[in-house]
Amino acid sequence: MSKERQTDSLTGLLKEALPAERHAELEAVEGLEELLRRHLEEARTQWPTSHLSDETFLRHLASQLPAGKVSEVLCVVQAADLYLACACSTGEPSALAAFERHILRHIPARLGRLSPSVVEEVLQVLRERLLVARGNTPPKIASYGGRGPLLTWVGIVAARIAGELVGRDERLQLVAEPPEELARLLAPDDPEYALLREDARQLLVESLRKAVAVLPEQERALLRLHHFHGFTMDRLTLMYGGSRSGVARRVADARKLLLEHVRMELAPRLKQDRLALESLLGLVSSRLDISLQGLLD
Known part of the structure; x- marks a missing residue:
């Protein structure tokens, strides 16, 4: 267990995940420790079966903090959605099941008038594109930044996939x-x-x-x-x-x-x-x- 974790400092864990030259940005965020604690509590309340360590989540959160906008992002981040995306990127089984139940099941309604077979193909491509790592590259869901709802972000990816499939499949011609x-x-x-x-x-x-x-x-x-x-x-x-x-x-x-x-x-x-x-x-x-x-x- 790290020294920072022993002092129960979430801020310390977040600092460890950022270069030293960016620590001043964190120090400028008023009430940062309490803000991080609220984010974690919200995430774990929504996804009680997903078990992600403080360190893993805060390291992931740090990767989504653009330079110069740390305070702004920390105040608006969709913490629960980011937590689920992070857990999915690690392949955590309960997180993947929650992603299926709470995100993917809503996608067909956002795809418009597509045949059931095409909707199923879109979902399959979506699972592969978002949840499967490629060599040393992590799953694409790890790139979700938490600045908007995860469902909206996944819906946009699904719409692009639908466009690709519809565009090349002559069986779907008007x-x-x-x-x-x-x-x-x-x-x-x-x-x-x-x-x-x-x-x-x-x-x-x-x-x-x-x-x-x-x-x-x-x-x-x-x-x-x-x-x-x-x-x-x-x-x-x-x-x-x-x-x-x-x-x-x-x-x-x-x-x-x-x-x-x-x-x-x-x-x-x-x-x-x-x-x-x-x-x-x-x-x-x-x-x-x-x-x-x-x-x-």
Whole structure:
């Protein structure tokens, strides 16, 4: 047992984990010993079956304290979540079980409209990516910094994985969605759509399917992720990189291209009924506008 531990000093343990030149930052934190004790009590109350030593947790906490922001981070850190992540990174069985029960089980609801088989694949990749060490590199969950909820952080990683899987798996192309699903999502509870004759509805659905089929893969993926899987602009930006406005423009351009293809599909079949053509195009356009409005604000 270390000398610091003998004096029951959590501050001492934290200092041991930081370079000497950074000790002044700790000394500037008012009530540090009590703050660390509260963090540990909170963590152990929430995860009573996980047994992590003070030294192990405080060493992990020290690794997440950026220079110049020690006081700020210590005051806002999600101590219980950081404790669980640290325990998981060591492979502690009860922590891994708690991670499954309290974190992973909530992830499917955050993935949008994915098939059960794809959700299961996302979860499996997520487990491997977060919980499995690679050579001398610790599990990725060790990089969680505790400055936001662990569930949110894991959800972002899961969304990226879902995007990777959906983007490369042609079985999930938008054209594979049932015609009823296409129509329902483009015109939910729309009285104008409800008034369409059955033959007009079918024509609309067929035209949409053909139009989507000829879209380039990137545009098809963007529309699929947003319209069918419910990915927000923030989630798309995390997946594709760049700025939020830049990704929004790409989604808007994909929408325009889709509408152009829909017009090309409908025009030859409705050349004698211009009013019907414009009505169907207006319906598709208005529903897409409403759906995209949240992205483009």
